[in-house]
Structures are given as structure tokens and as C-alpha cells.
Amino acid sequence: MSITSTTVEPSHVPRLRADASRNRERIVAAAREEFVKYGAEVAFDQVARRAGVSNATIYRHFVDRSDLIRQVTLEVMNRIVALAESALAEAPDAFEALQRFVHGAAEERIGALCPILSDGCELIAAELAEQRIRLEHALEDIVDRAHSSGLLRPDVAAADIVIAVHQLTRPLPGTTDLNLDRFVDRHLQLFLDGLRAPGRSPLPGTAATFEDFQRRR
Structure with a gap:
């Protein structure tokens, strides 16, 4: 037995x-x-x-809601890092890598998630630190290569990309029940076309940097 x-x-x-x-x-x-x-x-x-x-x-x-938010934060961050690194390794050129990253990051709806996950991000800053650095390096490599190849306008920096994806994937007030996802890729492509060199007009202000993010934190 x-x-x-x-x-x-x-x-x-x-x-x-x-x-x-x-x-x-x-x-x-x-x-x-x-x-x-x-x-x-x-x-x-x-x-x-x-x-x-x-x-x-x-x-x-x-254990509780904070624990679940923490895990969602980690999962989303891991996928975005993997996306940036795979785009850099697999795309035929640097601008295509940038396009893959932008559309893939938008699918994660980081504009909607970031305000929700901000408390969780602060609580697990140490856990996210390595992944954040990997993401910054991968995205900076993509942007540097796109600059070097003459495909990306020179007055755009890697952090500009992050800010734009965040802004373009934020839900509009009062549109919870509307299917706005169908417009996201359309508007992101308009944004990406505006990044191509040569730029048609000078950009106001200065390019954003990841150091700006660090100072805010």
C-alpha cells in the first residue's frame, strides 16, 4: 500500500x-x-x-491588492525590456527596431498603467532597478543606431520616445467604454513618421533624458 x-x-x-x-x-x-x-x-x-x-x-x-499590483508591474516591465532587446537584435534596421518597440510598448498600455502602478513601482524600486537600466540601455542603443544611420532626426532622444508612448496610450477622460484601441497604432504611426530624418521643422525646447526621470524620482 x-x-x-x-x-x-x-x-x-x-x-x-x-x-x-x-x-x-x-x-x-x-x-x-x-x-x-x-x-x-x-x-x-x-x-x-x-x-x-x-x-x-x-x-x-x-497577499493583498498591493502584492497583485507589484506582480503586474514586474510582468509588464519584463515584457517591455524583452521587447526592446529583441527589437534591437532582430529588426532589419534601427528605425524598424524603434517602430517595433513603440507599437509593442503601446500594446502594454503603459500610459494607462503607469499612474495605477506608480505606488507599486516605488515599493519595488530595487526589484525594478536592473530592468529599468536594461530598458534604458536598449532604447538608447536603438536611438543611437537610428541617428548614426541617418534615419532618425537628431533632435530626438530615447526618453522622448518613452514620454510619447506614455502620452499616446493614456485613456481620454470619459471614454472608458469606447473602443479607442483601434486608434492607437494609427496615431503612433503618425508620431513615428514625424521622427524620421530629416525633420520638417525644429522642435521647441530640449530633448528629454533618463536623468530627468531620475531627478524626478
Whole structure:
């Protein structure tokens, strides 16, 4: 009898762990979508329904709302870093890499998420520090190469790209129920076309830098 138990139990452990992992992934993905649409105070009932799990399952994985926000922050940051690095490595030219990054980052809806995740970002600054540095380096490499190849206007810096994507993916007030996603790629492409060299008119002010972000923090 004990032999039978020993034989059967290991076969069940990986399945349970895999199920738990899938549930966690579904919860994080659902929370991201609900945060974008309704804000950080969205009811866990809605997150649970979107994820196809119970409220109890959410609390088995996450201590509280802040813990869930923290995990969404990390997941989004990891994907954006991977996007910047893969675009740099795989695109046929630097401007194409820039386009891939801009459209991919927009799909994460960082303009909607950043205000929601700001508290979580502050709480996990140390965890995000390495990824933030990787993102800055990858994006600066993309911009430097685009400048060197003469494809990107010289008065644009990497931080300008981040600010623009953030601004262009912020929801408009009072438009929660409207399908504005269909316009995002259209307007981002208008923005990208304006980045191509040569610029048709001088830009006012000075280019943003990542050091500006650090000083604000």
C-alpha cells in the first residue's frame, strides 16, 4: 500500500504545480486588463471572473491588492525590456527596431498603467532597478543606431520616445467604454513618421533624458 502511494503521488505533484502556475499567470493577465480599463481599485470579483478563477484562488497567490499590483508591474516591465532587446537584435534596421518597440510598448498600455502602478513601482524600486537600466540601455542603443544611420532626426532622444508612448496610450477622460484601441497604432504611426530624418521643422525646447526621470524620482 505504501509502495502504491509513493508511486502515484509524484505524478500528481507536477500537475498541481502546473495548474497553480497557470492560475497565477491568468490572474496577473486579467488584473492587468482590468487595471487598464477600470483602475487599481477594480473589484477582485471582476479580476477573478476574467481570469476564470475564484476570489479565494487570487488570495492564495497574492497577499493583498498591493502584492497583485507589484506582480503586474514586474510582468509588464519584463515584457517591455524583452521587447526592446529583441527589437534591437532582430529588426532589419534601427528605425524598424524603434517602430517595433513603440507599437509593442503601446500594446502594454503603459500610459494607462503607469499612474495605477506608480505606488507599486516605488515599493519595488530595487526589484525594478536592473530592468529599468536594461530598458534604458536598449532604447538608447536603438536611438543611437537610428541617428548614426541617418534615419532618425537628431533632435530626438530615447526618453522622448518613452514620454510619447506614455502620452499616446493614456485613456481620454470619459471614454472608458469606447473602443479607442483601434486608434492607437494609427496615431503612433503618425508620431513615428514625424521622427524620421530629416525633420520638417525644429522642435521647441530640449530633448528629454533618463536623468530627468531620475531627478524626478
